[in-house]
Amino acid sequence: MDQPGSTLLQFFADQAATAVPAHRPWPRYELTEPGWRALRAALGANPSWELLDLWAEPGLVHAALRDGDTGAVAVATLGCPGGAYPALGGARPGAIRMERAARDLYGLDAADAEDRRGWIDHGRWPSGGDHAKPPYRFLPVEGESLHVVPVGPVHAGIIEPGHFRFTASGETVVRLEERLGYVHKGTEGLMAGRTPREAARLASRVSGDSAVAHSLAFALAVENALGIEAPPRARWLRALMAELERVANHLGDVGAICNDVSFALLHAECGVLREQVLRAADAAFGHRLMMDRVVPGGIARDIDPDALPAVAALVEALRARVPYLMQIYDAKSSIQDRTVTTGIVPLALVRLFAAGGFVGRAAGRDFDARRHHPYAPYDALTFEVPTLREGDVNARLWIRVREIGQSLDLIDQILEALPDGPIAVDLPPGAGEGASMVEGFRGEVFCSVRIGEDGAILRARPRDPSWLQWPLLEAAIKDNIIADFPVCNKSFNCSYSGQDL
Amino acid sequence: MLKLLANALLRGPVTEKAPDPDGEALAELARRLRGAAQARLGRSLSIREVDAGSCNGCELEIHALGNPVYDLERFGIRFVASPRHADVLLVTGPVTLNMAEALERTWRATPGPKWVVALGDCAIDGGCFAGSYAVAGGVDKILPVDLRIKGCPPRPAEILAGLLALLATAEGRR
Numbered sequence: 233m234d235q236p237g238s239t240l241l242q243f244f245a246d247q248a249a250t251a252v253p254a255h256r257p258w259p260r261y262e263l264t265e266p267g268w269r270a271l272r273a274a275l276g277a278n279p280s281w282e283l284l285d286l287w288a289e290p291g292l293v294h295a296a297l298r299d300g301d302t303g304a305v306a307v308a309t310l311g312c313p314g315g316a317y318p319a320l321g322g323a324r325p326g327a328i329r330m331e332r333a334a335r336d337l338y339g340l341d342a343a344d345a346e347d348r349r350g351w352i353d354h355g356r357w358p359s360g361g362d363h364a365k366p367p368y369r370f371l372p373v374e375g376e377s378l379h380v381v382p383v384g385p386v387h388a389g390i391i392e393p394g395h396f397r398f399t400a401s402g403e404t405v406v407r408l409e410e411r412l413g414y415v416h417k418g419t420e421g422l423m424a425g426r427t428p429r430e431a432a433r434l435a436s437r438v439s440g441d442s443a444v445a446h447s448l449a450f451a452l453a454v455e456n457a458l459g460i461e462a463p464p465r466a467r468w469l470r471a472l473m474a475e476l477e478r479v480a481n482h483l484g485d486v487g488a489i490c491n492d493v494s495f496a497l498l499h500a501e502c503g504v505l506r507e508q509v510l511r512a513a514d515a516a517f518g519h520r521l522m523m524d525r526v527v528p529g530g531i532a533r534d535i536d537p538d539a540l541p542a543v544a545a546l547v548e549a550l551r552a553r554v555p556y557l558m559q560i561y562d563a564k565s566s567i568q569d570r571t572v573t574t575g576i577v578p579l580a581l582v583r584l585f586a587a588g589g590f591v592g593r594a595a596g597r598d599f600d601a602r603r604h605h606p607y608a609p610y611d612a613l614t615f616e617v618p619t620l621r622e623g624d625v626n627a628r629l630w631i632r633v634r635e636i637g638q639s640l641d642l643i644d645q646i647l648e649a650l651p652d653g654p655i656a657v658d659l660p661p662g663a664g665e666g667a668s669m670v671e672g673f674r675g676e677v678f679c680s681v682r683i684g685e686d687g688a689i690l691r692a693r694p695r696d697p698s699w700l701q702w703p704l705l706e707a708a709i710k711d712n713i714i715a716d717f718p719v720c721n722k723s724f725n726c727s728y729s730g731q732d733l
Numbered sequence: 734m735l736k737l738l739a740n741a742l743l744r745g746p747v748t749e750k751a752p753d754p755d756g757e758a759l760a761e762l763a764r765r766l767r768g769a770a771q772a773r774l775g776r777s778l779s780i781r782e783v784d785a786g787s788c789n790g791c792e793l794e795i796h797a798l799g800n801p802v803y804d805l806e807r808f809g810i811r812f813v814a815s816p817r818h819a820d821v822l823l824v825t826g827p828v829t830l831n832m833a834e835a836l837e838r839t840w841r842a843t844p845g846p847k848w849v850v851a852l853g854d855c856a857i858d859g860g861c862f863a864g865s866y867a868v869a870g871g872v873d874k875i876l877p878v879d880l881r882i883k884g885c886p887p888r889p890a891e892i893l894a895g896l897l898a899l900l901a902t903a904e905g906r907r
């Protein structure tokens with residue numbers, strides 16, 4: 233799908249932008265400041281261009297873009313000797329929080345940005361002492377008989393911390409404002425200076441529920457940077473892990489959504505099924521969440537051959553059980569009453585933010601990294617990418633259910649054609665830079681890596697899909713009642729850790 | 734759905750036998766509790782979970798405790814929404830500096846006698862995030878810790894064994 237000569241690539245050609253040698257698999261271009269401004273104008277003129285990521289390092293800002301018409305991907309880089317760059321957030325609102333984070337973490341200023349508040353830096357780090365933060369200002373709300381309900385960072389349930397500020401008129405939410413950053417651990421900073429193998433441990437823990445997706449994205453980015461490929465057996469087993477992770481998470485989410493509309497039976501049933509998947513993963517790979525199994529160069533351990541029948545049996549069991557449970561879901565008008573037409577995200581917004589995963593596909597955005605930027609073995613496997621139009625809680629649930637079915641088919645195909653051979657190769661010495669895109673359960677993980685001559689990571693940037701989904705949750709809850717927030721939130725299930733890093 | 738319910742009755746519960754209370758955890762608790770306030774809890778524990786910067790892996794396994802296979806509530810252990818209802822704070826994560834105050838305030842809102850459990854390698858000593866500018870590096874940097882449950886993340890059976898040890902100690906059986 234990545235064809236040359238596309239519009240996005242034409243833009244860089246027209247700018248006479250310098251292509252950085254050997255940035256794989258997509259090109260990276262160095263722009264001048266006028267070039268960056270031209271990019272902003274071009275984003276305005278080409279609504280199909282998607283902003284995948286915006287990130288910084290000392291003195292440099294990068295933006296990863298995708299041409300939605302041609303599928304071409306490119307990274308644009310601007311040197312910022314003066315510590316500032318023209319903001320892209322006006323053209324692609326998905327960039328706004330990324331620009332705020334880049335200011336907090338690297339001191340680079342999106343000069344003409346409208347929202348100049350901090351995002352990740354809450355004024356509590358020792359290094360932040362000399363630029364003590366003013367108190368955070370929430371957006372002002374004006375109007376008759378509005379009240380504000382602040383929630384968090386510590387929530388009532390067993391979930392990650394974040395602050396939600398609802399402004400309501402009676403029961404109806406007129407605005408939700410999210411404030412995140414509470415679980416910022418400095419993950420990107422810790423990855424720098426380490427070898428790819430060492431940093432892979434952190435990649436596995438960007439978001440624990442996506443341990444496979446993130447460690448796979450990181451491994452592929454490193455392999456692309458160094459110009460190597462993992463052996464075939466490793467690539468197939470990575471896909472097996474990725475599909476097990478997808479099934480486990482989707483089952484957990486379906487159960488949790490049902491729980492939030494007080495249908496405990498399906499929550500319990502899905503919980504049992506999820507447990508079976510995690511146990512199969514444990515038996516096969518020695519870790520329930522399969523952390524540290526995908527490493528740059530291959531995988532850390534082969535599948536336990538004794539576990540193969542258990543995995544095959546699991547697939548059979550789920551294939552019978554899930555549709556049966558969904559019949560129950562479908563027959564209960566009391567559930568549908570809460571999920572249908574609740575928390576709608578329109579397609580236009582999904583496109584504007586290039587939101588992936590079930591958030592995008594439930595509203596009709598047909599994108600799946602396994603299909604649109606296939607990495608082995610998905611180019612050799614048969615599967616469908618389900619999409620719906622409604623964009624509500626119900627649609628996000630059904631996308632997950634259908635994807636479980638697709639993943640089960642994929643697991644069958646993988647088990648049938650699993651190649652023999654080695655499971656890892658050594659990493660060659662030397663420098664390189666590369667990127668990757670991997671379809672995790674909640675959407676595509678985009679990962680970018682630069683490695684120095686000494687083989688240590690200079691900059692690793694794992695972009696969780698949540699970055700582009702969190703802002704849409706604010707839109708989804710608008711005009712719904714506060715009581716429907718938990719189920720809307722579950723239907724998104726964004727990662728806090730993945731975006732706070 | 735009736736069929737499902739009937740089958741569930743015939744099949745019997747999927748719930749598994751309880752693991753033995755974690756021996757190492759028991760020893761640690763015995764040292765700390767020194768017999769004080771033991772009988773207070775009766776046969777139940779109310780737990781307030783606080784994510785102080787985890788990767789969410791530990792939360793997934795705490796969640797699993799509630800599924801019918803582990804069925805935590807059969808032991809009288811339950812998760813509560815407010816720290817004011819809690820006996821135990823179950824804390825995960827390396828304690829990010831952005832969460833330290835919220836964690837401390839949650840602890841202050843919890844009535845005594847109270848126990849703090851550090852769950853997962855991050856909560857014990859910062860785990861793989863130790864040394865970062867953005868983390869305190871373990872729950873005991875902020876609060877007194879009564880029990881540590883190792884693992885990244887600990888398996889549900891291991892978490893359960895730790896909590897049962899807490900319950901056994903709190904009941905004054907040992």
Ligand code: SF4
Pocket residue numbers: 437440786787788789790791825826827852853854855856860861884885886887
């Ligand atoms: S102990 Fe491991 S699983 Fe738990 S929060 Fe830390 S990194 Fe995640």
